[in-house]
Amino acid sequence: MTTAQTAPSPSAATSSGRGSARRRTSPRRAEKRWGLLLALPATFHIALWTGIPVIAAIALSFTSYDMIRRPEFIGIQNYLEIFRDDIFWKAISHNLILAVAGIPISMLIALILAIMLNQGLKGEGIFRTLVFLPHVTATVAVAMIWLWIYAPTDNGLANMALSLFGIENVAWLTSTNTSLMSVLIVTIWQGIGLKMLIYLASLQGISKDLYEAADIDGAGMVSKFRHITVPMLRPATFFVLVTSVIGNFQTFDLIYNLTAGGPANSTTVITYEIYQTAFQQFRMGLATAQSVILLLMLVVLTIISRKLVGGTDND
Template sequence: MSTNTVDRQTQSAPPARRRGATLTQRQGRWGLLFAAPATIHIALWTGLPVVVSIILSFTNYDMLNPPEFSGIDNYVTLANDPVFWKALGNNFIMAVVGIPISMLISLALAVMLNQGLRGNSIFRTAVFLPHVTATVAIAMIWLWIYSPGGNGLLNIVLGFFGLPNQAFLASPSQALPSVILVTIWQGIGLKMMIYLASLQGIDQQLYEAADIDGASAVQKFFRITIPMLKPVTFFILVTSIVGNFQTFDLIYNLTNGGPANSTTVITYQIYQTAFQQFRMGLATAQSVVLLVVLVVLTIISRKVTGGKDD
């Protein structure tokens, strides 16, 4: 190869790189352009309210008079408020008890439906129906099921076995477990559908290779299925935690936080503080604490499940 040829190739290389860089830059600009509407929407309707809430959490504000700066007084009040800690504790109990049970049942049902059994579509619809049913309607159904005396379905069943009637939602010791049971029942459908979609996306060649190696059904489940479901398990866990700490309408319609604050949750207390007591500054401080709790729990969930950004 002559020296002139080498020189010409060397001189032509930078423009090629420049063209590649220009293409990348154009793609980046178009990407930003297409993402701009969603970014602006999130910034205006999520980011801005969060910033305003953080600012208001350091004020005394009753929605009638201008906010007055009060420093960390609202957070000091929360630290010494036993009802706030009770509400936060109830949320944690609901999450620790209800979410794992709901996820295990959902996974079991998804695995069963993935076998292609007869009547899959009908069963899938029946299980998913509570998720798309209005929570008020669900609360009315369960109020009848839990109704004390001889009119409630559950007490009728207990009476059939000779057991005494129970005041499920009126008992401080039974109210929270009764609410947890409703949240489990209501949340199974969506989790099951997500697991089922993920199961159907697993490459069947992995199972065929395991069959050739002589792996049992249990080994295939724990060595192939469970690892392949890690990303979706992380997604379900995080959304379930967020949904658990956002529980409001079910509590409002079933128990109103009672009896004796045994079913009060953080969102219900925020509602009471803001719209019954008109202590908006304190309510926003409660909201900020809830935000911090959710961020911490999301990070922990990521570590536990091995969640990935991809």
């Protein structure tokens, strides 16, 4: 005597499928809720100390304000004045020159040094410390050292080196022909250390199995660098590029201590121009308008940097 086996009804199968799908999505929803909850304090902090000041700056950019009298609404007059200000656009051009000429050079040097250190050279710790030291040294101290190096007399280290080849003294920081180039050299030197450590950490995170598989396929050093190292370093390159661009447009203390924007505004950058407008001319409304333009420029440059590098691996 046998018992007939009945197939599950379509409604029961549908209910079972929905139940399994619900069980699969439930952990994801819980993870998402916990992520939002854990990010809430940081989000609140950014909104309070960054978001509100940004909104206040945008509002003040449409006013005439000198920190003594109450702000007076003047519409877009500050922005119209900025577009007619040759010094402001000259300062932006200096930032662009420092970024376009300095950032690729410093990134290339940092990558080469990181690859060398990743080979396990002797004295790696000491060398890494020496390269990274300029980044953590106070900018005032860095400026004092380079003021001695760039001294226009025979006592300057740079002119002493040139004198060995029979070259006359160069007015490194006091000539409009060489001042910006001199600042560029300092920014490259100071920025290599952090970029090198980021690249080194990223290189050490690349699986050796990839290189071993490439060796089996007969790939050479150039091929492995092009098809393994460069793609795997893409997130690090994007991070280094974006932070370098932002840091370049925030350069202030180095210019303040080295050249004070001179001679003849040949080294004035946008942050130094904002400082002069706000705290020497006391035109806070105009200074906030300049800051808003700087913010918009950084957003655009970040997007361009992302396009150039190709985004991250999660794209």
